[in-house]
Amino acid sequence: FPGSGFGQGRGAYSYLTPEFYEFSCPQANEIIMSVLENAIAQDSRMAASLLRLHFHDCFVQGCDASVLLDDSTAIVSEKNSGPNKNSLRGFEVIDEIKTKLEQVCPHTVSCADILALAARDSIVLSGGPHWEVPLGRKDSKTASLSKSNSDIPAPNSTIQTLINQFRRQGLNEEDLVALSGGHTIGKARCVTFRQRLYNQNGNNEPDETLEKNYYNGLKTVCPKVGGDNNISPLDFSSPKKFDNSYFKLILWGKGLLNSDEVLATGNVRKTMELVRSYAEDEALFFFQFAKSMVKMGNINPLLGFQGEVRKNCRRLN
Numbered sequence: 111f112p113g114s115g116f117g118q119g120r121g122a123y124s125y126l127t128p129e130f131y132e133f134s135c136p137q138a139n140e141i142i143m144s145v146l147e148n149a150i151a152q153d154s155r156m157a158a159s160l161l162r163l164h165f166h167d168c169f170v171q172g173c174d175a176s177v178l179l180d181d182s183t184a185i186v187s188e189k190n191s192g193p194n195k196n197s198l199r200g201f202e203v204i205d206e207i208k209t210k211l212e213q214v215c216p217h218t219v220s221c222a223d224i225l226a227l228a229a230r231d232s233i234v235l236s237g238g239p240h241w242e243v244p245l246g247r248k249d250s251k252t253a254s255l256s257k258s259n260s261d262i263p264a265p266n267s268t269i270q271t272l273i274n275q276f277r278r279q280g281l282n283e284e285d286l287v288a289l290s291g292g293h294t295i296g297k298a299r300c301v302t303f304r305q306r307l308y309n310q311n312g313n314n315e316p317d318e319t320l321e322k323n324y325y326n327g328l329k330t331v332c333p334k335v336g337g338d339n340n341i342s343p344l345d346f347s348s349p350k351k352f353d354n355s356y357f358k359l360i361l362w363g364k365g366l367l368n369s370d371e372v373l374a375t376g377n378v379r380k381t382m383e384l385v386r387s388y389a390e391d392e393a394l395f396f397f398q399f400a401k402s403m404v405k406m407g408n409i410n411p412l413l414g415f416q417g418e419v420r421k422n423c424r425r426l427n
């Protein structure tokens with residue numbers, strides 16, 4: 111029985127299933143959704159931040175809530191890695207969900223599953239697709255600052271580096287392009303796209319694939335020196351709505367990060383074609399995004415007796 115006995119970690123449940131908490135915590139979905147509705151109403155960017163949190167968890171040791179652990183004697187936190195520091199948001203929202211779940215179903219719903227459900231619900235609340243989230247992940251007793259520095263793709267990556275880093279996680283080009291569509295919501299800091307504006311190839315010239323008006327606008331947000339934390343939307347046409355406009359912008363030279371633009375300009379036929387098809391067909395993008403989110407959520411989960419269900423997502427029990 112999912113979630114009853116075996117699901118609670120006393121047995122060796124060996125796969126993820128959407129019904130995992132059906133009996134042990136049937137209220138989990140409702141509780142998560144109600145916390146998110148409030149959090150996103152107060153701060154519309156929060157949906158994007160929670161989606162990214164799940165991504166940065168899954169790419170480091172798998173989807174095991176390692177990203178949520180604070181520094182302690184036993185833990186060197188991933189929160190201080192290059193990609194995460196001064197950047198990841200949403201930890202307080204995860205804490206709020208966890209506190210409510212501990213009141214209703216103590217020691218039952220893992221932090222890793224909360225991240226996966228919060229990411230899905232954030233997409234739904236932003237107008238994107240709904241999908242069933244396979245559940246039953248346990249929480250790690252370790253974190254990896256070094257893997258967080260090495261395994262999360264950098265914004266100035268080439269297309270080949272992106273393909274390789276996704277492949278290492280078991281994700282292919284279709285997953286790379288669809289999941290990059292997560293950038294249809296949320297914002298990025300000047301430091302993550304400055305190189306494109308002023309010195310793309312070490313020759314003090316901008317990235318020539320940037321559309322000129324867009325480029326001029328970005329320079330006012332992101333000066334050559336200073337303003338590191340100034341933010342710009344990843345999809346300026348609809349930064350709060352989960353839609354396919356991200357792919358249309360890329361085709362027009364209006365993608366914010368180098369890693370966005372190279373999906374269309376990096377001379378890899380496959381990703382170029384996928385960008386075009388998602389720009390033309392939003393339903394196709396939604397379908398593939400949901401499929402790829404399930405795939406990303408399945409990266410190396412801890413199952414059964416492995417790991418633990420943390421009582422506080424920030425520390426080991």
Ligand code: HEM
Nearest residue numbers: 158159162165197263264265289292296297298299302369
């Ligand atoms: C393909 C490789 C990727 C690279 C290089 C990348 C890079 C980045 C960078 C640099 C930022 C801005 C961070 C900051 O300035 O603080 C960002 C934001 C974001 N990323 Fe990615 N990302 C990638 C893939 C993904 C994936 C797979 C997802 C989810 C499915 C995702 C979701 C997001 C979201 C939603 C934001 C906005 C967060 C917010 O506003 O708080 N990204 N990404």
Ligand SMILES: [Ca+2]
Nearest residue numbers: 167170172176
């Ligand atoms: Ca992890």
Ligand SMILES: [Ca+2]
Nearest residue numbers: 294345348351
């Ligand atoms: Ca959008």
